[in-house]
Amino acid sequence: MSNLDTLKDQRRGLMIVLSSPSGAGKTTMTRRLLAQDPQIAMSVSVTTRSPRPGERDGEDYYFITKDKFAALEAEDELLEHARVFDNYYGTPREPVEEALADGKDIVFDIDWQGAQQLTEAAADDLVKIFILPPNMRELEQRLRTRAQDSDDVIAKRMNKSENEISHWAEYDYVLVNENIDRAMGELLSIVTAERMRRKRQPWLSGFVKGLIEGQ
Numbered sequence: 231m232s233n234l235d236t237l238k239d240q241r242r243g244l245m246i247v248l249s250s251p252s253g254a255g256k257t258t259m260t261r262r263l264l265a266q267d268p269q270i271a272m273s274v275s276v277t278t279r280s281p282r283p284g285e286r287d288g289e290d291y292y293f294i295t296k297d298k299f300a301a302l303e304a305e306d307e308l309l310e311h312a313r314v315f316d317n318y319y320g321t322p323r324e325p326v327e328e329a330l331a332d333g334k335d336i337v338f339d340i341d342w343q344g345a346q347q348l349t350e351a352a353a354d355d356l357v358k359i360f361i362l363p364p365n366m367r368e369l370e371q372r373l374r375t376r377a378q379d380s381d382d383v384i385a386k387r388m389n390k391s392e393n394e395i396s397h398w399a400e401y402d403y404v405l406v407n408e409n410i411d412r413a414m415g416e417l418l419s420i421v422t423a424e425r426m427r428r429k430r431q432p433w434l435s436g437f438v439k440g441l442i443e444g445q
């Protein structure tokens with residue numbers, strides 16, 4: 231690793247928030263982002279909902295009881311929390327603080343209520359991205375193709391999608407996930423540009439000073 235690479239590593243991590251109506255592709259894009267970039271960690275939420283087939287405790291979510299959720303909330307161990315589709319979801323505080331201090335970027339797959347709470351708690355580190363589906367027919371089709379929720383649950387999620395979409399203008403970036411490769415390209419561009427913001431590169435003033443002084 232060059233000296234410049236070592237300097238560039240001295241930055242606080244980004245908090246990358248992905249929100250969308252259910253089924254637009256947050257989980258898919260988060261998984262691809264993690265696979266492509268080892269500097270990015272995932273915030274694993276706690277939830278009171280039951281696991282879907284194939285979901286693993288501690289990887290997709292920490293699946294917990296309502297009592298345990300209430301205890302975490304009372305002990306202020308959640309950075310944000312919300313009731314979504316009749317279940318409770320929340321972001322454990324400690325792993326996020328550790329990852330940021332470690333210079334890792336951390337991605338959050340959370341709804342608009344969580345994004346609003348993080349804006350109040352940590353606006354400086356936050357990059358908020360909203361993902362839209364190309365159209366509502368395709369959104370419903372994706373929920374059906376995923377084949378992990380009952381017709382009832384899918385209907386509930388489609389009913390709430392308009393409300394989630396109504397928050398799109400609260401986000402820094404908005405992308406339409408029609409073609410997954412293109413959407414991933416757009417997401418990676420956002421992450422790259424946000425890392426390069428001057429305020430996120432505190433090492434620059436020392437570097438420029440050395441440059442001018444001919445070191």
Ligand SMILES: Nc1ncnc2c1ncn2[C@@H]1O[C@H](COP(=O)(O)OP(=O)(O)OP(=O)(O)O)[C@@H](O)[C@H]1O
Binds near residue numbers: 253255259372409
């Ligand atoms: N661009 C795309 N084209 C076609 N299918 C897609 C695309 N992006 C994602 N999908 C598929 O759509 C389904 C829903 O995606 P995903 O689970 O990532 O959505 P989500 O936003 O995380 O939903 P939720 O909020 O319910 O967790 C999945 O089956 C996924 O493979």
Ligand SMILES: Nc1nc2c(ncn2[C@@H]2O[C@H](COP(=O)(O)O)[C@@H](O)[C@H]2O)c(=O)[nH]1
Binds near residue numbers: 249312341342344345
């Ligand atoms: N405010 C929060 N919202 C969260 C969190 N974890 C997930 N979510 C959102 O819930 C819905 C439904 O998720 P699903 O896995 O049941 O399909 C979706 O919009 C997620 O983004 C959280 O910790 N806080």
